[in-house]
Amino acid sequence: MGSRHSRVSFLRNSAKQVSRYRFLTSEAVCRRNCRFPYTSVPRDRQGSSRLICSVATETVPEQVEESKMGTPKEIFLKDYKMPDYYFDTVDLKFSLGEEKTIVTSKIAVFPRVEGSSSPLVLDGKDLKLLSIRINSKDIKEDDYQLDSRHLTIKSLPSGTFTLEIETETYPQKNTSLEGLYKSSGNFCTQCEAEGFRKITFYQDRPDIMAKYTCRIEADRSLYPVLLSNGNLIEQGDLEGNKHYALWEDPFKKPCYLFALVAGQLESRDDTFVTRSGRTVALRIWTPAQDVPKTAHAMYSLKAAMKWDEDVFGLEYDLDLFNIVAVPDFNMGAMENKSLNIFNSKLVLASPETASDGDYAAILGVIGHEYFHNWTGNRVTCRDWFQLSLKEGLTVFRDQEFSSDMGSRTVKRIGDVSKLRTYQFPQDAGPMAHPVRPHSYIKMDNFYTVTVYEKGAEVVRMYKTLLGTEGFRKGMDLYFKRHDGQAVTCEDFFAAMRDANNADFANFLQWYSQAGTPVVKVASSYNAEARTFSLKFSQEVPPTPGQPVKEPMFIPVAVGLLDSTGKEISLSSVYHDGTLQYIASNGQPVYTTVLRVTKKEEEFVFSDVSERPIPSLLRGYSAPIRLETDLTDDDLYLLLAYDSDGFNRWEAGQVLARKLMLSLVADFQQNKPLVLNPKFLHGLKSILSDSSLDKEFVAKAITLPGEVEIMDIMEVADPDAAHAVRTFIKKQLANELKAELLRTVENNRSSEEYVFDHPNLARRALKNIALAYLASLEDSTCTELVLHEYKAATNMTDQFAALAAIAQNPGKARDDVLADFYSKWQDDFLVVNKWFALQAASDIPGNVENVRKLLSHPAFDLRNPNKVYSLIGGFCSSPVNFHGKDGSGYKFLGEIVTELDKINPQVASRMVSAFSRWKRFDVTRQNLAKAQLEKILSTNGLSENVFEIASKSLAA
Secondary structure, three states: OOOOOOHHHHHHHHHHHHOOOOOOHHHHHHHHHOOOOOOOEEOOOOOOOOOOOOOOOOHHHHHHHHHHHOOOEEEHHHHHOOOEEEEEEEEEEOOOOOOOOEEEOOOOOEEOOOOOOOOOEEEOOOOOEEEEEEEOOOOOHHHHHEOOEEEEEOOOOOOOOOEEEEEEEEEHHHOOOEEEEEEEEEEEEOOOOOOOHHOOEEEEOOOOOEEEEEEEEEEEOOOEEEEEEOOEEEEEEEEOOOEEEEEEEEEEEHHHHOEEEEEEOOOEEEEOOOOOOOOEEEEEOOHHHHHHHHHHHHHHEEEEHHHHHHHHHHOOOEEEEEEEEEEEOOOOOOOOOOOOEEEEEHHOOOOOOOOHHHHHHHHHHHHHHHHHEEEEEOOOOOOOOHHHHHHHHHHHHHHHHHHHHOHHHHHHHHHHHHHHOOOOHHEEEEEEEOOOEEEEOOOOOOOOOOOOOOOOOHHHHHHHHHHHHHHHHHHHHHHHHHHHHHHHOOHOOOOOOOOHHHOOOOHHHHHOOOOOOOOEEEEEEEOOOOEEEEEEEOOOOOOEEEOOOOOOOOOEEEEEEEHHHHHHHEOOEEEOOOEEEEOOOOOOOOOEEEEEEOEEEEEEEEOOOOOEEEEEEOOOOOOEEEEEEHHHHHHHHHHHOOHOOOOOHHHHHHHHHHHHHHHHHHOOOOOOOOOOHHHHHHHHHHHHOOOOOOHHHHOOOOOOOOHHHHHHOOOOOHHHHHHHHHHHHHHHHHOOHHHHHHHHHOOOOOOOOOOOHHHHHHHHHHHHHHHHHHHHOHHHHHHHHHHHHHOOOOHHHHHHHHHOOOOOOOHHHHHHHHHHHHOOOOOOOHHHHHHHHHOOOOOHHHHHHHHOOOOOOOOOOOOOOHHHHHHHHHHHHHHHHHHOOHHHHHHHHHHHHHHHHHOOOHHHHHHHHHHHHHHHHHHHHHHHHHHHHHHHHHOOOOOHHHHHHHHHHHH
């Protein structure tokens, strides 16, 4: 890594920093973790340098030991302080080279308080410092201090001054994919959350907002396209076959929104005319061969731009919008102002290579990143604890966009399923944290389903409480107050409250308390008084660092059905000593929102002529676990008649969960498994109801996943959950075989692929029926599935048939998997699907197949998409990842250790699979714990992995 050096002053400063670190795990583990990377300090103005390490061997033993014992620093929301200095303008110059890149920054700096004598502390990582100048004069080495993470400048002029810094960085060696790096020969950046410090020394925090210019110089032949934020204001040729481009962004932004791309790219071009009549140039950049696959992405962008104008009155603010697709990317996409950088899988699509799910994801994520232009860019976060202020809000906006572009009910079902499958377990595990976390070690670890998905649910509750018109008023006030500012979750709350003169009581608890509230509802009917009562009680379970919780503000949307399934008109409700009339505007009201704000409270509906069946939490109006006294007969009535599509689906899911848990108990006691005939009849009636939306039917006949069932078991039992779900699926397929065959037959189509709701709904229903039939493993069904695979004219149908065949081991499976790879081996996105399908297989002993795939020529551990497909896919298979022999845990432990050396951010996402190890039986607990301990004992473990692994182990 570099030569030895014993610069004692640097060591002492490092030791002081270590002494402030908070210990999160045992001393023995900490001693084996040295986290201070090599860095460089300048020796002279010409840029020659010497490499030093804060734990060099020629140092005092006590200092070495102290550094080794230090754990990464935990950062707390309560410690937020305003910066001592702000930046007004930032002029960047990049000289891109094949061995190294030179970055020059010229920054206009001004103190927050006039006459401040505080030092200016800049963040920097993996940089070689070449020179520093203030007001065009070199500063002395004694006037600054450099360590592995910061450049501190001590002697500063009073008032505004200009700071110039020149650094050297090495994008070609940057496998972390943060900062400036190379992806398939092209330069690109990823600066959120803290990647800009890998580009140059800077105050890398979101409340430092400045106007940027960026000059890029590079070899014309190798990098003909040079892109950055804002408007292209100048370009030209330079000596030595080089050229340059100068970009200017007229809007202030934090450094996490800076972007640069340079490479051999071509674009799909289009235009959008805004509602005020401005013409915006739209360009989507990819390698030349992929340009034909960007048509859907362009459609999605234009649809998002129009939707944001129509629904929120928000118009795009520049004359150019660029999107670049890159194959090596840690995340899905990044909303850099006017230069969005995307993971290729969320841009590229053709009917032959992308499924309906891919098309829907592209629509949603293109929309998401575009919507950030206002909710994230124009108004940004004061600090990273406020991340959900932009992400939760923008997820809500992309959910609404996708709902308006397709089926609102089906979209809601999908979003809630994701919440339950991924966020609920996080809320109940060692990584549980509020929507606004109180602390973090590595911010990258808090781009979580809690911040995003639960954060979106919090925003949705505002809309539920205020209505569409009231929510829009709140959004308008938010932008009016805070355009161009870095703000907090309280600012958003205040805008919603003030715009509507609303009383939100304890609503802010949603931002500060972790855990999923458990709400219990007991009902009673008084025939004499013609009243119907709902008694609510709520409890938020203890989570790490929060053993005692306060009651939450929970909006519960409620409707009432009579014994025939007809909606009952609601007139008034008695609550808290007050009779409240339900506003009707002269029209019948069938749904009202109850505000549950206390640990226990009662709501009484008046003038109810018979005992009703309550339809509770309509549209899933709050992210809670709901427990009711509804009987199975009540649930079957709701399944058949509820006018709220989400609750109709939910009734079936509640019945399915109850059935599956009952059968799990039978399986564990070696009792025979028997399918409830009433459940079979309920699903048969849904499948046969031609009046229902086909995509809704596909969702309604899909059983809850094994992870969801395990999450509500006292001790998670993956073998029992898998056995029971497999049993029910086969029984349903056998009993409904005729209906399923008819469904496949009636929903085939040889017409050209179209991505619209009727067609994707038809394909969804056909393919879920096919999956059921494939589970029977008889020759007729196998031939049918093979026929569907061979006859498919699009990836949706072909891959669905492949997945159906791949359920069952044997020659047919092996042959079709080989055939699929042979067809698509030159398309890396399709090959990733092939990896994921095999990795997630429930075939016994699949870990060995996954190990072999690590050596497949198409696999590359340095590419996040391939890791997510193969390693992430394997972790999604409960029966194999949680194999009782520990082979799955051992495999992941080895991979995490290896991957951490390449890309810590991706490694930390993989190690999260261990986080709920205490939910399992003692044998599995011991095996998982051993792997976590082994990971934590690894020398040089990253902060990313350390935080997840140590918190998981300590839980």
